[in-house]
Amino acid sequence: MARRLIPSLNRVLIEKIVPPSKTSSGILLPETTNKLNSGKVVAVGPGYPVTNGKIIPVSVKEGDTVLLPAFGGVQVTLGDKE
Structure with missing residues (x-):
């Protein structure tokens, strides 16, 4: 059975965007680089x-x-997605 999260009031549900670990030409990117913490809006409250x-x-x-703040919001895990 599939579950669905529906935000209430002015809440927003965001799926974090995971940056690729290597480029299209095959160069591996180190994890220590400065990454922007961004996400895609999945659902919005009324x-x-x-x-x-x-x-x-x-x-x-x-x-x-x-863009997401470094320390903010509540992390929710639904199935295998965070």
Whole structure:
């Protein structure tokens, strides 16, 4: 049975992008290089409700590529994906 995570309010579900370990020509890249911590937006919550009943929408949409903070968010493992 497949599980699906649906974010609530202004939460965003992001799948981390793993950079390739070697180039297309076969050169191995060391893991100690400075890598950008980026990910692809998989799901977006509806937004955050304010006191007058309106909902402030989230500024990103599914499919966007975003930069992630080094220490932030909550890691979730679903099957073999993190």
